[in-house]
Amino acid sequence: MAEARYLYCIVEGSEEDITLGNIGIEGSRVYAIPYQDLCAVVHNCSPEPYKSEDQEKFKLWLTTHAKVVEVAWERFGTVLPLGFDTIIKGEEGIAPDENLKKWLKGDYENLRQKLAKLKDRAEFGVQVFWDPKIISEWVIETSPEIKKLSEEIKSKSKGLAYMYKQKLENLLKKELEKEADRYFKVFYEQIKRCVDQIKVEKTKKNEEDKQMLLNLSCLLFKGKSKILGEELEKINHLKGFFVRFTGPWPPYSFV
Amino acid sequence: MPIDIDTDNLKHGVLGLVIALVEIIKDALNLQAIKRMEGGTLSEEEVERLGEALMDLDLAIEEIKKEQGVTESVKSVRDGLDSIVDEVLDKMINPERWRKESEEKGI
């Protein structure tokens, strides 16, 4: 059975026999396979993906993968991280190392360019939420049409009140959508000014009392995160808004 | 895709789906009702009756969800449907992403 190589990340390095210790998944020995001035950080594994029904085990594998990439990041300065379970296989007469080096050779220029662009930079996650209740209250107060409607409902009979309430909710929803759009653009511009690269991610519908407006991955110099932090503080201070700031991450979103 | 199916599971799945669809239709009815109300083609008494009927429908659906314990399942279905619609729309507005995805899959 041919062996395979579990790939964590690509780094710049030309030392001989680089090893990071037994910090890999399932305690595997993590080392580097060089090609010119690039290295692939790997561990040896069997040629099949890591799968498990056991959630705790799976979680451990994932955090181990993340840890190895972090260690490599610390040691080598810049990394091109790979996703979980990227395994290079061997074939008839071709060892996995050969496959790996063939790919590194073929993609060499591309990889070098990426490494240059990512030098000294880190990825940060930015998510802005709002509390729909608080924002709704504000919208009702500041929109004369909606305010008038909500007053009128109080004096109507049961069926009419229900109908008017439906109308109110519809209007409110439209206004909220408009506001969400407006805030998205404002915050996006505000944040874009503080970062090098920015990626818009999908918003998630999770919570009852918080609605995600904005989900961004940002690439910037590690040192500059303070400036970004200050801008985010301003947004976090706004009534009804809440910011989640995570990082620094290896640049998963920018490779 | 292995899914564990037992009667309770199935009930939540099928019932959740059915009620989610009923709710969506009810929302559409509500919209239509509001349009007619605003269009001025209904008398005040008619609006009153319409409102009461829709309100009863609303309550009935809430009761069924409570009785059958499927409130969360229904929410899941509707969120899921929303996500699917979002995904489709996203691809329509952003065909570049679709192309990239199919390239990655080797199609």
Added chain:
Amino acid sequence: MEPSRDIHATLVDLLDRILDKGLIINADIIISVAGIPLIGVNLRAALAGMETMLKYGVMQAWDEKTRAWEREHWKKTIPSLIEGKEIILKMYGSYYYSKGIYNTWRPGYFYLTNKRLILYRQDFEEITFQIPLEEIKALVMREEAHLVKGKKKQVLYLIDKQDQVHRLNAVEINQLKDAIEQNLETRGLSLEESPVLPEFESEETETCPQCGKPAPAKELLEEGCSSCGWVSAKIKQRTENREQKTEEITA
């Protein structure tokens, strides 16, 4: 504002990156990872709590969560109407609740005490129906069409002194009826023998045994089929009796 690196607080963020992103390599040198997304997503769904579980097929996990919550939050108390009284009969059954366009059979437990008949739904802490026994005017057993085609079910029509009709069903509905009648007898109360059931909405349709066309059950029973002219044995008898009577008179 400082960025958070807490592994617990940011696990979902990590998963989003590690499972969906990272450098892309030529597919031909990679071992296929079909099936991984499902597991990764299972994990994400569990962590996020409420992702679209139906889409990812983890209904079971959600089902468990909902049921555990329900068990925890629904109190189990018996209302004072039942507590402490002598319970003659306890039986699972249902009551036909009708309000506007909302009609449904509400299931629960019937409790027959010395004083009254109660239908109680523990999970909702609701007394769906209750009546002091002396308020019962009449009890009539009727056969109605079942949801399952072809099957019939027994429904107990309870008429109270205000001439309100209540429809009840139970696993041993005859037993319930007998028990109520017995209790009333011992108290010297009587029920009307052949009560006239007030007009009610019967949505049940039956099919004509002759031509197979559907028609309202009531119509079929009392007048016959309007499509083909079929009449039930009962109606035939009634008509014959009438004809006989007329003959006798004219003779």
